[in-house]
Amino acid sequence: MAAVFDKLLGQDHAIRELLAASTDARRSTRGSASIEHSAMTHAWLFTGPPGSGRSIAALCLAAALQCTSPDGPGCGHCAGCTSTLGGNHPDVRRIIPEGLSIATADMRAIVRTAARRPSVGAWHVIIIEDADRLTEGAANALLKMVEEPPSHTVFMLCAPSPDPHDIAVTLRSRCRHITLTTPSTTAIAHALEARDHLDAETAHWAAAISAGHIGRARRLATDEQARSRRATVLAMPPTLDRPAAAINAADTLLATATEDAKTLTAEIDTRETEELRTALGAGGTGKGAAGALRGSAGALKDLERKQKSRATRAIRDALDRALIDLAGYYRDALLASLGTTASPIHPDKSDDITQIARSTRPETLLNCIDAILHCRDTLATNTKPELAITAMLTTISEHMRRG
Incomplete structure (x- = not known):
């Protein structure tokens, strides 16, 4: 199995589909196959509950597409894989909304970027995490590009579900849909032991209380303050039968x-x-340093x-x-x-x-x-x-x- 997909816990069906797609994508870039009738496509939608690994799946597929190793796609060791997973590949852009929504103007700027040809990789990849935060205008701006995508560009959208409340029907219909499931407690515990070197007792405790969310499990296992805040929240129910x-x-x-x-x-x-x-x-000492900082208020x-x-x-x-x-x-x-x-x-x-x-x-x-x-x-x-x-x-x- 391609090493990059090892990051996906309990998603064997999705891994098989993504591996087939990245394999066909490699053939198409080498001229031995066409993308039109293959497992590869220019638009993907990853859905699943919190902690299922939506953004991880998108990033793993991006790494497999950028893999340069003859042992690929998705060897996990070449420059294409490591730079993608590390967040510094020039042709892979992750859109992680920090506000309450993704605005139309922001999406138009992303679309303009998506039209460019890749600089060093085989594909230009745009990953939109929390695509359920797209405003109607932003979704429409993205739709125009997804309907007629450049041959070298791949869009990957991540959302909780394919429900119209989470992703526009028109966008969903133009994407290949990958459904992810909640990983098991055992799978999360084994990952915490292997990747984070936690002892078995701590790993299984954190996995059991994480509701299938490996990121939450890791944080609870390693962060005393996170454990304290959880304890504060869960101490509330026994007190709520009292006045005020x-x-x-x-x-x-x-x-x-x-x-x-x-x-x-x-x-x-x-x-x-x-x-x-x-x-x-x-911190500069040149003649214009102080003036430059004074003019930086905006x-x-x-x-x-x-x-x-x-x-x-x-x-x-x-x-x-x-x-x-x-x-x-x-x-x-x-x-x-x-x-x-x-x-x-x-x-x-x-x-x-x-x-x-x-x-x-x-x-x-x-x-x-x-x-x-x-x-x-x-x-x-x-x-x-x-x-x-x-x-x-x-x-x-x-x-x-x-x-």
Whole structure:
């Protein structure tokens, strides 16, 4: 098997399809086959739940397409593979939205880039992560290029599902669709042991509580602060049957999400600011250095706006992770109350969950889950987090007080 595809956990069907495509793509670039009737195509759509590896699958296919080894495609060792996986291949561009959406103007600029011929690789690859954040105008701008793509360009879109709410029907119909599934706990644990050199006990614990998300598992296994924030969130449900508990819980949840987001973005923000200031002359000793920095206010403000948008997105993403944890908690309690033997999402919280399951009716637990899912939908419409979170916890508190 091509080495680059080893990064995809539990996706054997997808790997076979991607390997066939990259093999046919290599033949077409060498003139021995045509792309028109092969496993290769110019537009791909990768869908699957969080943690299934949508962006990893796209990056692995990009590396296989750029592979220069005779042992390829996707040897994992040549300059094409390593530079693609390392994020510095000149012909592979990853679009990772840092704000709440991908604007039309941004997509038009990407489309113009996509029309260029590759500089060193065989293909010009455009990977659009979180393609569900495309605005209608941005999707239309992309559609025109996908309908008549340059012969040397490949688009790869990543979205949670092929549902019209996540990806426009017109875009979806022009892409080859690859569906990814949630990797098993065992597969994630083995990956943490092999790649991150974690001991078996820690790896299996992190895998078991990650809900199939290897990135989350890795972070929980290696970051004490991430474990602490999860513990704070999961300590809320037993307290929500008390008067006024919802307000305190909302404050705690928002503060925890904000702290989590700052942890993830602070290093990036600091590096970007320092790089821009250096590029604008900060620290220089020449005659024009001070004047150049004084005239850089506009560039610094633009960077501040970009970082503020990223922070907003990061907080909402952190809130969503917390909500998924809470939904998993009540799901475990519901299954326990019904006496099922399904695997729990939070096995390390079984004592608290069992206690709630014994004292709460199943319909109440189901109503709590509904409130959390409704809050996630509300946050997706850009409602202020403070309002959505407070309303959700108030609803849950009312249900829990009624039992």
